[in-house]
Amino acid sequence: MNTLQLATEYQVSQLQGKYITNEHIVKVLESLNDTFKISICGTSVKQKPIYAVQFGTGSKKILMWSQMHGNEPTTTKGLFDFFNLLNTDSIIAEQIASKFTLLCIPILNPDGAEAYTRVNANEIDLNRDALTITEPESKVLRGLLETFKPDLCFNLHDQRTIFGTEGTGLPATISFLAPAYNVEREYNPTRLAAIQIINRMNTVLKQYIPNQIGRFDDAFNVNCTGDYITSIGIPTILFEAGHFQNDYNREESRKYVFIALLTALVDFEENEVHRKQNDEQELNNYLRIPQNSKCFYDLIYRNIKTIDNNEEKMITFAAQFEENLVDGDIKFVAKIVAIDKLDEFKGHVEIDGKEMSFSADYGNFPEISKKADFYLNNMLKFINGLQFL
Known part of the structure; x- marks a missing residue:
């Protein structure tokens, strides 16, 4: 499977550049076929709708959200490119629909997206509000965690151009993290389940961007969304879309988000069995991914x-x-x-x-x-x- 070719073929032309808001995604949501269930799962501080997209009827449930930080739209673009693939009668779309139920929030922070700020309209960083849940957007996400009861979560972000992969002299075009569940940053079955999927994504992405895949810092902060969710026993993967050479609008980087999402879901069950038999090797492979470095x-x-x-x-x-x-x-x-x-x-x-x-x-x-x-x-x-x- 040439995943880079698919990422290019299914790129949503209506979503371009670094400014993506509710206004931009509504028409794309309306173009999805009836295998998708579109709903409003809550509202922001300024009463803007927070859209949810559900796809598939499979037993494995995955919750994913993007633009928790309003000025981080690359993963939103990659997510919609992925929807575009699922919006076909392809074998890939049918297989994913039969194995998974996906619940996706394309823009969790619509006020921040419109203002192009990291924070929401109350100037709160939603990724530091996981424990206290003071904000309406945080309450939406917590409510979905409690009602949807996901088996796996994808926390989708952008990272700044300052990051490279340690020891390579190359930009970190995409980075991953299996967040810690405690201050000691120990590894338990929850983290190892996330690590196995990261390793598979890393293996595929290395074909296209060798030495440009990073491993994000795993310092523990229970107020951070991924850390909190991992601490309650749900495997979570942090995605950080970064810089690709001469790609400040991140039209190349979005392709690698698409590839990562697709790779994570292909042959999922088979790889889950493999991980349970090879936890030590999986951890070693994960730790070989170069650390993100501010370089x-x-x-x-x-x-x-x-x-x-x-x-x-x-x-x-x-x-x-x-x-x-x-x-x-x-x-x-x-x-x-x-x-x-x-x-x-x-x-x-x-x-x-x-x-x-x-x-x-x-x-x-x-x-x-x-x-x-x-x-x-x-x-x-x-x-x-x-x-x-």
């Missing part, structure tokens, strides 16, 4: 000559793109964020200044938080971090 900046400029306090010196500096919502679109604005002590970091784009002199409207030395608009030798012009031709 990237979007832009790094090396060998830059500057004037600082009337002293000429050579520096390296870095810029990072801020994502700003402007008129219903996300604008990427490069801001200077670090100067020197960057030897251990890589840039998604690296520029060798070749000892040319830095200058900007505000002076001859880069300043933190300033836009990355500057000149080298007063002739090479950089606008929004990149050379202006």
